[in-house]
Amino acid sequence: MSVRILYFAALREAVGRSEESLSLPVGVATVGELQSFLAMRGEAWEALRAGRNVRAARNQRMVKGSEPVVSGDEIAFFPPVTGG
Amino acid sequence: MSVRILYFAALREAVGRSEESLSLPVGVATVGELQSFLAMRGEAWEALRAGRNVRAARNQRMVKGSEPVVSGDEIAFFPPVTGG
């Protein structure tokens, strides 16, 4: 089992993909830890670094970084929303 | 010259008329004094007594009892409004 990760809007463009599947790395137990793990992939991924204005959803509900993540989850990262 | 007086809604029904012309009586210099003068006409006019919930307009603008009244004015008395 793995997690499905989605990226939207400017973040999708920055990381150059809209989704991927990933086996949860050792030591990654929360959405925030997953974000930090991804941010270390390289230059294109710096948009995910702590301090950047990134929002996250777990299974299609907005969550904080402290939210647990488990195999089978759908995790999404995106900028603050601007609809309406 | 006289004043034109209009009555609306429940007040119109109480006094049995929708409008009249009246020469300003001696001693009547404000809308409130006009109202008191009318209230003394008899039983049907008690709805205009001080303390009753009566609103007034002078020349089609809502005013307080202290508003002056002069010949040529259009004065209206009515209950609190209930439109909308």
Place this chain on the structure above:
Amino acid sequence: MSVSVQQADFDVGAEIAALSRGYPEIGAVASFVGLVRNANDGAGISAMSLEHYPGMTEKALEEIVEEARSRWSLNTVRVIHRFGRLEPGDNIVFVGVGSAHRGEAFAACEFIMDYLKTRAPFWKREETPDGARWVDARECDDGAAARWDEIEIRR
């Protein structure tokens, strides 16, 4: 022609569309429709008649619109109030406001309705199973209008 007092019904969709047509800087249209309810104060309502004060009504509504325009940055404003005999479900009043941003459109639209409720010379007479009766003014309407005297302008 931002204010109309009329017996005829109005077309809500057309009025709202007209509030932004030709104003590409408008991003927000807030609107309100007041309707005849089938019950009030515990009694069934089969119909109502709206009496008004011709001449003063238009002036009062125009003053309320001017007051709203002085408080908020508005592009377009439309107020329509009907008079005469109406039945449950019928439209009574329309207020629509077009502005660049939603905060001002919402605030101005509600302000106009609150002021209209206490300052525009209309009176409702309801037909109930026990006969016709004049509607009493609600104290909460005075309160709703008065809060705008104190409230900080929302933008």
Place this chain on the structure above:
Amino acid sequence: MSVSVQQADFDVGAEIAALSRGYPEIGAVASFVGLVRNANDGAGISAMSLEHYPGMTEKALEEIVEEARSRWSLNTVRVIHRFGRLEPGDNIVFVGVGSAHRGEAFAACEFIMDYLKTRAPFWKREETPDGARWVDARECDDGAAARWDEIEIRR
């Protein structure tokens, strides 16, 4: 079907009429239409594209509607949000609320818009003379949503 996320335009007049049809106890319908403006942050806008998160979008909007229903006494609620490419003057979003009284209809309608602005996963990309750009979230939108956490419920 109180929530729709769609590419197609919507008929504002039909939506507002539907909010009170069959509910003769409704006396108030408050509504809001958001439109594409021809300028933003000092740049001319020739068009915009709205990206969204299919699946989550509908859930987020439904949760916002449920939150509004828990706060105020509402009869009917309708939310429509478009996605895809839109031009200035085009409709983006519709929020309509039917209630017995206007205070609740106004409050709930504005509440839904404020929450939608910070919680519904939509992102705007504007086409300007200098190229396309993603719209930045406005801090005042966070403030508009946050004030409902503290505000006394208006009735």
